[in-house]
Amino acid sequence: MRDLSALKASLAPRAPAQPGRLATVRSGAFWGRLGTRFLPFADAATTELPLGRLLRLSLFQVSVGMAAVLLTGTLNRVMIVELGMASWAVAAMVSLPLLFAPLRALIGFKSDRHQSILGWKRVPYIWFGTLLQFGGFALLPFALLVMTGLGQGPTIVGQIGAGIAFLMVGAGMHTTQTAGLALATDLAPPESRPRVVALLYVMLLLGMMVSAIVIGRLLDNFTPTHLVQIVQGAAVLTVVLNITALWKQEARRRGGTAPEESSAPFREIWALFIARPRTMRLLVATGLGSAAFSMQDVLLEPYGGQILGLSVGATTSLTALWAVGMLSGFALAARSLANGGEPHRLAGFGGVAGIAAFLCVIFAAPLHATALLAIGATIIGFGGGLFSVGTLTAAMAISDSAELDGRTGLALGAWGAVQATCAGAAIAIGAIVRDVTSAAATARELGPTLADPATGYGVVYGVEIILLLTTLVVLGPLVRPVAPSQTIRFGLAEFPA
Numbered sequence: 001m002r003d004l005s006a007l008k009a010s011l012a013p014r015a016p017a018q019p020g021r022l023a024t025v026r027s028g029a030f031w032g033r034l035g036t037r038f039l040p041f042a043d044a045a046t047t048e049l050p051l052g053r054l055l056r057l058s059l060f061q062v063s064v065g066m067a068a069v070l071l072t073g074t075l076n077r078v079m080i081v082e083l084g085m086a087s088w089a090v091a092a093m094v095s096l097p098l099l100f101a102p103l104r105a106l107i108g109f110k111s112d113r114h115q116s117i118l119g120w121k122r123v124p125y126i127w128f129g130t131l132l133q134f135g136g137f138a139l140l141p142f143a144l145l146v147m148t149g150l151g152q153g154p155t156i157v158g159q160i161g162a163g164i165a166f167l168m169v170g171a172g173m174h175t176t177q178t179a180g181l182a183l184a185t186d187l188a189p190p191e192s193r194p195r196v197v198a199l200l201y202v203m204l205l206l207g208m209m210v211s212a213i214v215i216g217r218l219l220d221n222f223t224p225t226h227l228v229q230i231v232q233g234a235a236v237l238t239v240v241l242n243i244t245a246l247w248k249q250e251a252r253r254r255g256g257t258a259p260e261e262s263s264a265p266f267r268e269i270w271a272l273f274i275a276r277p278r279t280m281r282l283l284v285a286t287g288l289g290s291a292a293f294s295m296q297d298v299l300l301e302p303y304g305g306q307i308l309g310l311s312v313g314a315t316t317s318l319t320a321l322w323a324v325g326m327l328s329g330f331a332l333a334a335r336s337l338a339n340g341g342e343p344h345r346l347a348g349f350g351g352v353a354g355i356a357a358f359l360c361v362i363f364a365a366p367l368h369a370t371a372l373l374a375i376g377a378t379i380i381g382f383g384g385g386l387f388s389v390g391t392l393t394a395a396m397a398i399s400d401s402a403e404l405d406g407r408t409g410l411a412l413g414a415w416g417a418v419q420a421t422c423a424g425a426a427i428a429i430g431a432i433v434r435d436v437t438s439a440a441a442t443a444r445e446l447g448p449t450l451a452d453p454a455t456g457y458g459v460v461y462g463v464e465i466i467l468l469l470t471t472l473v474v475l476g477p478l479v480r481p482v483a484p485s486q487t488i489r490f491g492l493a494e495f496p497a
Contacts, residue, residue: 049187054196057187058203059245060126060180063238065207067133067173069215070234071097071166075140078219078227083144093162095428097170101420104178105270108413111179122186123250125179130242132172137235140165141228174420176242178413183250185396185412194337194393198330201388205326273410278478279398282344283418285474286391289347290419291426292467293354293384295460298431300361300380304373307365307454314370321374322381329385333393343393344478350386351468351475353379358461358468365454391415394478430460 049057072094079093111125143165147158181200188196211234218230274280296303300322301315329350336346360376363369395415438456440446446455 049189049192049196053249054184054188054199055203056247057180057184057245057249058200059241060176061200061204062207063130063133063241063245064173064177065204066211066234067137067169067238069208069211070137070231071169075144075231078222079144093166095424096163096166097173098421098424100167100171100174101424102417104174104417104420105410105413107175107178108182108416109270109410111182120250122179122183123246126176126183126242126246129172129175129177129179130239132168132175133238134172134235136165136168136170136172137231137238140169141224141231144227145224174416178416180245181412181416187249192338193396194343194389195334197392197396198334198337198389201385201392202327202330205323205330209323270410273398273414276398279414281474281478282391282394282398283414285347285471285478286395286415287418287422288467288471288474289351289354289387289391291422292351292464292471293380293387294423295426295430295464295467296358296361296380297423297427299434299457299460300377303361303365303454303457304370307457308368308370308373310370318374318377321378325378325381325383326385327381329382330389332382333386333389337389337393342480343390343397344475344480345390347387347390347394348472348475348479350383350388350390351472353383353386354468355465357383358465362458362461365458388419391419430463433463434460 075094107125111122113121139161143158143161145158146152147155147162181197184196184200185193215230215234219226274283300318304310304315304318333346337343357376357379360372360379364373364376392412392415395411398411434456436456437446437459438453441450441455442453444451
C-alpha cells in the first residue's frame with residue numbers, strides 16, 4: 001500500500017512554483033553571474049574559502065599598507081618639514097625596517113613547523129607581529145617629539161627610542177605579512193591561489209591609498225598633539241584589523257604540541273630549497289625586477305615637478321595613475337592565471353611593459369609631453385602588478401614540491417625577503433645616483449649637451465631598463481614552452497621564452 005501511495009503521489013500534477021520565489025531564484029542567479037563576470041576577484045572565493053572569509057582575512061594587508069604609508073610617506077614628510085630634521089637622519093630611520101626584511105625566510109620557516117599549545121602554526125606569528133606594530137606606533141610619536149626638542153628629555157633618548165620604534169614596526173610588518181600570506185595559501189585550494197594572491201595585493205594597495213588620503217587630511221593642521229593622536233590611532237586600528245582578520249581562520253590541529261618526527265634545522269631546509277636551480281633563478285629574477293620597478297618610487301613626482309613644471313596636484317595624480325595601473329595589472333594577472341596562464345611568462349610580460357613605460361617617461365622630458373609621462377606612470381604600475389603576482393605565484397608553486405613537503409612559509413618568506421630588500425636598496429641607490437649625476441650635469445662636468453637636471457633622472461630610468469632586460473634574460477629558462485596548438489597574438493609577450 002505504501003508503494004502504491006508513493007506511485008500516486010509521484011504521478012500527481014505538481015503545483016506551479018510561486019512567482020515571488022521564482023523571481024528571487026532568478027535574481028540570485030543573475031547577481032551571481034554578474035559578480036563573477038564583472039568583479040575581477042569574485043571568483044577567488046571557493047567552498048573552502050568563501051568570499052566573506054577571504055575579504056576578512058585580507059584585512060591584515062590593509063594594516064600593513066597603513067603602516068607602510070605612515071613610515072615611508074606621512075612621517076617622512078612630517079619629520080623633514082614640520083619637525084625640521086635632517087634628510088639623512090630621516091632616510092636612515094625610514095630604512096631601518098629593511099634590516100628585518102632578510103629574516104622573512106626564517107619567519108616563514110618557523111611558522112611552517114611551529115608547535116603551539118593551542119594547535120596553531122600561523123596565528124601566533126601574526127599576533128606577535130601585530131603586537132610589534134602596536135608597540136612601535138605607541139612609542140614612535142613621543143620619541144620623535146623628544147628627539148626634535150618638542151618634548152622633555154635628552155635628544156639622544158629620543159633618537160634611540162625612534163630607532164627602536166621604527167625597527168619594531170618594520171619587524172611587525174614583515175612578520176605579519178609573511179605569516180598572513182602563508183595562512184592564505186594554506187586555506188586556499190591550489191587552483192584558486194593565484195586569484196587569492198592578486199586579491200590580497202589589491203587590498204594592500206587599497207589600504208595604502210585610503211590611509212594616505214585620510215592621514216593627509218588629518219594632518220592638514222599639524223600640531224604635536226595631532227601627530228600623537230594619529231599615530232596611536234593607527235596602532236589601535238592595526239590591532240582591530242588584524243584580530244578581525246585572524247578570527248576563526250586557522251583550524252586548531254590535534255597534536256599541535258607534539259614534536260615533529262624529523263625536525264631538520266633551518267640551514268638544511270634552506271640548503272635544500274636554494275639548491276633547486278629554478279628556485280635560485282626565480283629569486284634572482286624577483287630581486288632584479290623588484291629593484292627595477294622600485295628605483296623610481298621617490299623620483300617620479302619630483303621628475304614631473306622639476307623637469308616638466310607640473311603642479312603639486314598634477315604630480316600627485318601621477319601616483320593615482322600608478323595605482324590604477326597596478327590594480328589593472330592585478331586584475332589581468334588574476335584572470336590570466338585562473339585561465340591556466342604561466343606565471344613566469346606573466347612576470348616577463350610585466351617586465352616588457354615596464355621597459356615601454358620607462359621609455360615613455362624618458363622621452364616625456366625632451367618632448368615636453370605631460371600626457372606621455374602620465375601614460376608611462378600608468379604602465380609602470382601595470383607592469384609592476386603583473387610582475388609581482390607572477391613571481392609570487394611561482395614561489396607558491398615551489399612550496400608545493402615534494403622535496404619541500406609543502407613549506408609554504410619558507411618559499412613566501414624567501415620571496416618577500418628578496419623583494420623587500422632589493423626594492424629598498426634600489427630606492428636608496430636611485431636617489432643617490434640622481435643627486436650625483438644631476439649635480440655633475442648642471443656643473444657641466446658631463447659636457448654642454450647633458451647640462452640639464454633631467455640627466456640624473458634619465459640615468460636612473462636607463463638603469464631600470466637595463467635591470468628589466470636582465471630580468472627577462474634570467475626568467476627565460478623558467479618559462480614553459482608554448483604548445484603547438486596555442487597561438488601568440490603579441491610577440492613581445494613571448495620575449496622571455
